[in-house]
Amino acid sequence: TTWDQAAFAADLNGIRAYDDEKYLAARSHDYFWYSPILNEELKDLRGEFLVMPQTLDEVKHVASLVARHRVPLTLRGGGTGNYGQCVPLEGGVIMDLTRLDKVIEIKPGHVSVQAGARISRLDDAVRETGQELLMYPSTRQMATIGGFLAGGSGGIGSLRHGMLRDPGNVTHVKVVTVEPEPQIIELHGDEIQKVQHAYGTNGIVVEIGLALTEATDWVHTAALFDGYDKALEFATRAQGEGFDCYLLTAVERRFAPYYKKFGDLFPDDRDAIFAMVAPGEMARFQAEAERMGGRISFAMTKPEIRKTGLQPAYECGWNHTTLQALKVDKGWTYLQVAYPRPFDPQLVVRQMARYGDELFWHHEMARMDGEIQIFALPLVRYRGKEETYELIREFEEIDGCTIFDPHVVTIEDGGMKEIDDTQIAFKKLADPYGLMNPGKTRGWSADMARAD
Ligand code: FAD
Structure with missing residues (x-):
């Protein structure tokens, strides 16, 4: 590798990190092995360093370090994706977001939550207020809400409420940019499409607002x-x-x-x-x-x-x-x-x-x-x-x-068919050096990266 891992580690200021092979092997994979084609392609790939931030400030600090050290960054929630979405194709840092898991506020009809919260815990929390989520993947036990937004599409509940991307289901997201001085960008309404199903290639989703419905004892x-x-x-x-x-x-x-x-x-x-x-x-x-x-x-x-x-x-x-x-x-x-x-x-x-x-x-x-x-x-x-x-x-x-081809790693080959220009435009803003999950979108090429 071309980055200075020791210097990166020293700059972490105590943020939880791991570099032993056992952790790295486990956190470099998802459920891609459903596909023998992907299994062959991805099974030996590994990240080189794992960080587990506990707070928004720690996430921003990692984002800043990644940008300053120019190292590839792969985000990870529950790691239950099926297309190798959180397999680091070019090594680098894996950021596990499962500790960024606070339910921020539950109101009638709405919840704000940090992106690393497990969906089952989130659903349990909103149920205590007599409400429920509009939908969840069948992996609700393990999957995070951020991973669902960035890697999923819909699932249980979609019969009643449509797909995740349908208007009104997700109300807002907050995204941390990967720059030396990371910013927080808030997206509302249709703007959410910029990061939905973008495989963590264009910004770190840290907070999500979701519509809720009255609970039913199904x-x-x-x-x-x-x-x-x-x-x-x-x-x-x-x-x-x-x-x-x-x-x-x-x-x-x-x-x-x-x-x-x-x-x-x-x-x-x-x-x-x-x-x-x-x-x-x-x-x-x-x-x-x-x-x-x-x-x-x-x-x-x-x-x-x-x-x-x-x-x-x-x-x-x-x-x-x-x-x-x-x-x-x-x-x-x-x-x-x-x-x-x-x-x-x-x-x-x-x-x-x-x-x-x-x-x-x-x-x-x-x-x-x-x-x-x-x-x-x-x-x-x-x-x-x-x-x-x-x-x-x-x-x-x-x-x-x-x-929707589950035997490929890029967003476009997996069924989106076309390069999503708004997602790429947002990537220029949120990941100007092209460090996030490299290789997962055909819409980005090295010459688009900011040169400074
Ligand atoms: P991960 O696998 O950890 O990540 C998924 C993608 O999101 C990666 O590209 C990652 O880099 C990115 N990412 C993660 N967190 C963030 C963040 N905070 N900001 C930006 N990017 C981020 N999917 C469905 O849609 N519907 C289903 O019904 C469904 N059923 C499934 C059943 C099984 C048995 C399995 C194995 C998978 C299923 N999936 C389904 C796929 C997957 O489980 C879900 O999409 C799940 O929500 C992914 O969440 P995760 O936290 O595990 O994401």
């Missing part, structure tokens, strides 16, 4: 159907009829062996809808499932779920489904598929026939730009890189689906 439930098409049909109808659900996930029967804890509650001769349903809607939900030939296999509050040792419904959907499968069978990888609107369950039936045992299916119901949007994160039997890209082409060309 019923965690599963409805079982004799046929995946029937399950999808039910899910589509449930949406059409406006059932109040926080989560609605269709999981086909071939996943049953990966959901062993559920035993007869998810047998391998039935396809499941895992859902979080408002208590007042449960009777209607059940009646509609039964009308379509299905049955409710369980319905429990979250404390009841915990008592039985089962997973909450939100750990039965989104990318947790992939995790359950990978725990049992390492031969899987996955894709992220967005379906054309309006959704046609028969398209899925055709896809299932086309791919047989090569792909296993589950579908996530969400809302995007105010409309119903169906995503799939199918398990894909890994056959090689070329085969993976052939599959992606088929989805796009035959089915008209959009693929």
